[in-house]
Amino acid sequence: MELFGIPTAALFGQLLIGLINGAFYAMLSLGLAVIFGLLNIINFTHGAQYMMGAFCAYLMLEHWGVGYWLSLLIAPIAVGATGVIIERTMLSRLYKLDHLYGLLLTFGLALIIQGLFTNYYGSSGQPYRLPQEFVGTFNLGFMFLPKYRAWVIVASLVVCFTTWFVIERTKLGSYLRAATENPALVQAFGINVPRMITLTYGFGVGLAALAGVMAAPIYQVSPQMGANLIIVVFAVVVIGGMGSIMGAILTGFGLGVIEGLTKVFYPEASNTVIFVIMVIVLLVKPAGLFGKER
Amino acid sequence: MKLHKLTPVAAAIAAALSIGAAQAQVSDNVIKIGVLSDMSSLYTDLAGAGSVIAARMAVDDSGIEKRGYKVEVVSADHQNKPDVGSAIARQWYDQDKVDVIVDVPNSGVALAVNQITKEKGKVFLANGPASSDLTGKACSPNTVHWTYDTWMLANGTGSAIVKSGGDSWFFLTSDYAFGHALERDTEAVVLKNGGKVLGKVRHPLNNQDFSSFLLQAQQSKAKIVGLANAGGDTTNSIKQAAEFGIVKGGQNLAGLLVFITDVHALGLQTAQGLILTNTFYWDQNEASRAFSKRFAALDKGIHPSMVHAGVYASTLHYLKAIEALKSDDGTKVVAKMKETPTDDPLFGKGTIRVDGRKIHPAYLVEVKKPSESKGPWDYYKVRATIPADQAFRPLKDGECPLVK
Numbered sequence: 001m002e003l004f005g006i007p008t009a010a011l012f013g014q015l016l017i018g019l020i021n022g023a024f025y026a027m028l029s030l031g032l033a034v035i036f037g038l039l040n041i042i043n044f045t046h047g048a049q050y051m052m053g054a055f056c057a058y059l060m061l062e063h064w065g066v067g068y069w070l071s072l073l074i075a076p077i078a079v080g081a082t083g084v085i086i087e088r089t090m091l092s093r094l095y096k097l098d099h100l101y102g103l104l105l106t107f108g109l110a111l112i113i114q115g116l117f118t119n120y121y122g123s124s125g126q127p128y129r130l131p132q133e134f135v136g137t138f139n140l141g142f143m144f145l146p147k148y149r150a151w152v153i154v155a156s157l158v159v160c161f162t163t164w165f166v167i168e169r170t171k172l173g174s175y176l177r178a179a180t181e182n183p184a185l186v187q188a189f190g191i192n193v194p195r196m197i198t199l200t201y202g203f204g205v206g207l208a209a210l211a212g213v214m215a216a217p218i219y220q221v222s223p224q225m226g227a228n229l230i231i232v233v234f235a236v237v238v239i240g241g242m243g244s245i246m247g248a249i250l251t252g253f254g255l256g257v258i259e260g261l262t263k264v265f266y267p268e269a270s271n272t273v274i275f276v277i278m279v280i281v282l283l284v285k286p287a288g289l290f291g292k293e294r
Numbered sequence: 295m296k297l298h299k300l301t302p303v304a305a306a307i308a309a310a311l312s313i314g315a316a317q318a319q320v321s322d323n324v325i326k327i328g329v330l331s332d333m334s335s336l337y338t339d340l341a342g343a344g345s346v347i348a349a350r351m352a353v354d355d356s357g358i359e360k361r362g363y364k365v366e367v368v369s370a371d372h373q374n375k376p377d378v379g380s381a382i383a384r385q386w387y388d389q390d391k392v393d394v395i396v397d398v399p400n401s402g403v404a405l406a407v408n409q410i411t412k413e414k415g416k417v418f419l420a421n422g423p424a425s426s427d428l429t430g431k432a433c434s435p436n437t438v439h440w441t442y443d444t445w446m447l448a449n450g451t452g453s454a455i456v457k458s459g460g461d462s463w464f465f466l467t468s469d470y471a472f473g474h475a476l477e478r479d480t481e482a483v484v485l486k487n488g489g490k491v492l493g494k495v496r497h498p499l500n501n502q503d504f505s506s507f508l509l510q511a512q513q514s515k516a517k518i519v520g521l522a523n524a525g526g527d528t529t530n531s532i533k534q535a536a537e538f539g540i541v542k543g544g545q546n547l548a549g550l551l552v553f554i555t556d557v558h559a560l561g562l563q564t565a566q567g568l569i570l571t572n573t574f575y576w577d578q579n580e581a582s583r584a585f586s587k588r589f590a591a592l593d594k595g596i597h598p599s600m601v602h603a604g605v606y607a608s609t610l611h612y613l614k615a616i617e618a619l620k621s622d623d624g625t626k627v628v629a630k631m632k633e634t635p636t637d638d639p640l641f642g643k644g645t646i647r648v649d650g651r652k653i654h655p656a657y658l659v660e661v662k663k664p665s666e667s668k669g670p671w672d673y674y675k676v677r678a679t680i681p682a683d684q685a686f687r688p689l690k691d692g693e694c695p696l697v698k
Contacts, residue, residue, distance in 0.1 A: 122596065123337070218503075
């Protein structure tokens, strides 16, 4: 059976792969959306922090024999802690200024971090062994799905929807959202707003690092891995609507699928298709698909 | 949100970075060597800073400075962008008095530099780029293509694989000048040896995820998935091919351009059994081992790739020609380089043809199993040596206008 000249089996395979890539877009754009939504900072360091997560896992395995599962926990905390330091020492001074200052600072930081890692580890990257549990593939009939990729989809869905739930449906989340609307008032209710903001940034950064650890067994752990991804992820956030959490998640998965299909029908355009969509969305709905006009 | 402000800011930063790398003006009695390379992206390890080190080592080993010449080595990052590379090349030649540009991994940038060098009558020692067009229809009296090219890779790896039964191919091709040339040259070899090409897919340069492409390769049922890409793109393709069970499913990978730095990055567990062609292996003989030991000490333990070896050897030969001529006139120096037989510790004795092609043997090697390797960087066993007169495209087939 064929659809648009492509066997349906092949099409299913590509849809699934699109979803897997979408899972990474979703996890990364989620962190960006959280940080932008609550801090009003466009975190250009996000790609570098994703890379740091992967490197953290690699270094722990290499030097201390710390395995994948423990890395999944430790790397986000460790990288998140560096995020907290960045927020306390630098970002917190910029909240009153234009977005552009935060963007420039985080962009500069990203260049510095990537440069340092390239200097130490070169560009070819380091291999990270697939955890033993995930060696092998599932035969789905229409394709062989590597077990690890299946895990990536599941884990990413859990992470994304937990984050959405915490921010949109819990009391803690309501404090956070209130603090972005009117920090002075929330402070007056006895809540330590600056600390909450610091922790939010740390959490967003931790999400990036978590995605990095999950990417490590698939991609080479290389200093460039974040730089390659971050521009696409920004497009995802813009299309979804800056600051919209659900928007980031849905757009992440959706664009992963669209990109995957482009790789079948016209592979040469696969790295531009997302930007074409971004242009169209910005023309039709400048605040993004799920964003609110401010 | 003021996203539109972002673009000019990013562009300004990028421009500042690229211009900052070029050096200040120097007086004319200096031989100025410009190493134009990928200093920050996927080809950094196989060329990059190592190429600067190799050029510097060649200057030191030539002893030319002891004989009263002043030599300076400068470097810049072309960022894999032909426009950035061209701007640097023009500035180097016009304002900074650079006499020779070496390295230039990335055929797209190299073809641009090739053209500019010809216009300005300077010298281009092409070591990083692969496209055989540099000595074909784009050949120039000012360019020497030293280390390797796509015809040589296709002829070495491609024909060895077809002859051992891999007669149906699917290409995964990097979508720019280099990938297209490598695909074209390999396809010709496959067809000539009675094989067939079942399909091809072109992926963007510096791609991360190859799973969609690999799935298409899998569905083509071709016996061989030919990787017409390089550097980080090759390592990611190989790694993800293992993940998707391409080899377990009965298909085999052909890495058409694999550098030793790629094998190092993949680890032997993933890379074992790969067959590839190169023109230099650090563990070939006493001289190559001695060079590599010195090189590794200067480049964070990285052992030299064939590109690094090429930068060293070609710079050495270039300096010899200058001393013989007592002039650094680009066109004359290249003519002298072609006229003089080459002799260096890394590639041995050789010649440079009228089309600019440097002639030396190539080696078909297989990546060792982890159990066969004595340690890091002990990666290759040589399966066959392709003699110098067969390793590169015959002069008459290149369509080079310099060949009469």
